[in-house]
Amino acid sequence: xxxxxxxxxxxxxxxxxxxxxxxxxxxxxxxxxxxxxxxxxxxxxxxxxxxxxxxxxxxxxxxxxxxxxxxxxxxxxxxxxxxxxxxxxxxxxxxxxxxxxxxxxxxxxxxxxxxxxxxxxxxxxxxxxxxxxxxxxxxxxxxxxxxxxxxxxxxxxxxxxxxxxxxxxxxxxxxxxxxxxxxxxxxxxxxxxxxxxxxxxxxxxxxxxxxxx
Numbered sequence: 001x002x003x004x005x006x007x008x009x010x011x012x013x014x015x016x017x018x019x020x021x022x023x024x025x026x027x028x029x030x031x032x033x034x035x036x037x038x039x040x041x042x043x044x045x046x047x048x049x050x051x052x053x054x055x056x057x058x059x060x061x062x063x064x065x066x067x068x069x070x071x072x073x074x075x076x077x078x079x080x081x082x083x084x085x086x087x088x089x090x091x092x093x094x095x096x097x098x099x100x101x102x103x104x105x106x107x108x109x110x111x112x113x114x115x116x117x118x119x120x121x122x123x124x125x126x127x128x129x130x131x132x133x134x135x136x137x138x139x140x141x142x143x144x145x146x147x148x149x150x151x152x153x154x155x156x157x158x159x160x161x162x163x164x165x166x167x168x169x170x171x172x173x174x175x176x177x178x179x180x181x182x183x184x185x186x187x188x189x190x191x192x193x194x195x196x197x198x199x200x201x202x203x204x205x206x207x208x209x210x211x212x213x
Contacts, residue, residue, distance in 0.1 A: 030122035047086035099157035110146035141191035176204030186212035
């Protein structure tokens with residue numbers, strides 16, 4: 001896992017080489033693993049709690065529409081208001097959290113994604129219909145966002161002197177703005193929502209995320 005106190009220089013992760021038999025075998029195993037989880041229900045996540053609404057949306061395999069990949073609880077205005085209230089309530093604490101601690105959250109998330117990389121690639125294949133390489137590229141991009149934004153936050157969190165005038169202190173620094181709402185598109189189902197969400201989070205904002213259908 002990246003050391004958020006003294007991270008190494010950023011470097012893009014390496015794509016998987018599907019010409020290798022061992023990689024194809026691991027991918028086949030991952031497909032079997034995710035198929036064993038088909039039909040699961042993903043509830044909403046509000047204020048640290050799972051919430052089922054009674055209204056669901058079904059996700060199917062585009063290559064085999066009769067195959068139900070999973071189901072997700074659908075939020076109403078009531079749940080949206082609850083999420084906004086929770087985000088606003090946590091904002092003061094989160095913005096006051098040191099930048100290195102916020103960056104450390106991204107580093108841990110990158111580590112978890114790296115460990116579950118093949119599983120995430122398999123999910124993209126069955127739920128979005130992406131080919132092997134395209135699915136892996138999207139997962140790798142998500143990991144890269146986490147690693148890169150964490151490092152950038154450590155750099156940007158330090159106030160910069162803009163000009164030196166006797167008797168004055170002229171500093172340039174960044175401040176969070178509040179609560180961000182992320183409505184992600186469908187074409188990069190992991191990378192784009194990861195990038196949009198974590199860019200706001202690591203800079204001290206709270207986020208409400210609505211993934212693409």
